[in-house]
Amino acid sequence: MKIHNTKPWLLYALITMIFWGVWGAFTGEPAKSGFPNTLIYCVWALTMIPPAIYIVKRNKAKLQTDKKSILYGLVIGLLGAGGQMILFYAVTIGPTYLIFPIISLSPVVTILLSFFFLKERTGKLGALGIILALVALPLFEYSGGDVDAKAENGVLWFVLAILILVAWGVQAYFMKLANYTMNVESIFFYMMISGILLIPAAYYMTDFSQEINWGLNGPYLAAGIQILNSIGALCLVYAFRYGKAIAVSPMTNAGAPLITSIISMVLLGLMPGTYKMTGIVLAILAAYFLAIDSGVEMEEHDNAG
Template sequence: MKYPYLLLVGATLFWAGNVVLSKAISTEIPPISLAFWRWSTAFVVIAGFGWKKVIQDWDSIRSNLPILLPLSLLGITAFNTMIYLALQTTTALNSLLLQSFQPVVVAVLSYFFLKDRLGKWQVLGIVISLLGTLVLVAKGDISSLSGTDFNQGDLWIIAAVACYATYTVLLKFRPAMHPLSFLMVTFFLGTLMLLPFYLWEHTYAEPIVWNSAVWMTIAYLGIFPSFISYLFFNEAVRKVGANTAGLFTHLIPLFGSLMAILFLGETFYTFHAVGISLTFSGIYLVIRNKISPRKKKQLQ
């Protein structure tokens, strides 16, 4: 796929919708059930496109299960399930605040496990982008974050961030196979690992309140933040690396704020402009100082 930065923008846009919608229906469907039906839907959708590729790549799939299994566990089974569990007891503010540190965690893991060093301009870009994210999350008053109360749900967020940061770094070792094959296999394995937890929750937790809003949300989650976003993100990581791709997760609260303005009638304030400007400035600084003109042509 061409234009990896546009792929990252698209992926984070759909992930922002995931945060908004999953929080909205959190009282109607238990968290593990939401994750299970999301990934089951994603698997059914991608099966229609990818089953022939899986057959072609079958030998590679079998020989690379030692890396496919942890990738499925971290990126599919664990990450979103932990986010959904966290949203049962924590606030959207805490969730966005803690997830904003994901690029930092990716950078640290990349340094220790891949020896991927960041230059001073990349570090500065990450700091500026992080500051922009904090401005958006805190609605312009960063000092208010010092009074934030943390709870058990926030531990789920921290664990989720660690899982997805590790997933992002491990994509470096993704087997040589078609992108659709890779997604279909990881979706299947991730959903399979979720199954016993879903059955437990289905037995002991509150039942799902099936209605049109739940059906539509699961359809959206299965197609856009799952199939499309993961296809976009994985391909972008392959082309620009874990550190740069991870930085784009700072766009999630930015897009979430814009969605609230466009669809919920919230007002556009000065802090929105400041946060957006800082976030994009930091990302631009990293991109500009990471890639040579020759490499830019190769990426396109």
């Protein structure tokens, strides 16, 4: 079994997992230090600029400016950035321990769309990996606690969580679809533009009546952490370019929280509960089966050739 010949999607997916995993472990630190989440969004949008410029110049790529490419690029970017904006509001009116498990199921939308419209299929090991990943996803955020007071705000938080789930699931599908006709540089460039377009909305949502930390552990720390998010997003585009959305989406969405949990245990001294520990085990198994399935497919392709 020639695992070393695995397609590039696995490498890019692993890089995405690592960068997003580290990002997830520390992304809340600036907010704890008094730098609002809405301004963290603004910082994140700006950190998309350096990698976008880098890959365009490095690859001497020509940005695709036809209507279809612009549409795909803006759809991908606005679905991702828009989902993040909705999330800022959702967590202020609803229980985060219920919102995040719901959002983590966004790969279900991607898998269904890819299965029916892109006709993507996977082997038995890949199917098992996908199932395990989908089971693991909610476990990383579910704490098993009682509903807090914020849940009394009716069902709005639930509706918003579903909207984010659908937005990010559809975004991943379009990211794969766009790779059939667009280069990575154009996709990521339009993602960057979309994020910047929503900066005024995030700025408007900021409560400037509160004291805001403008020090090193505020916007500067946020920039250092959010650049990990941006680089991870770039690698995700590459992963979708070379791999099946039906495998990339659940693997990255389960793998990143896995790494976040490990970092939290090792560096932050936080021990996960039963649910998170179960999620860790399932995510490891999911990543293993998806990697093995990719190797099997590559070997069968080589033998057929």
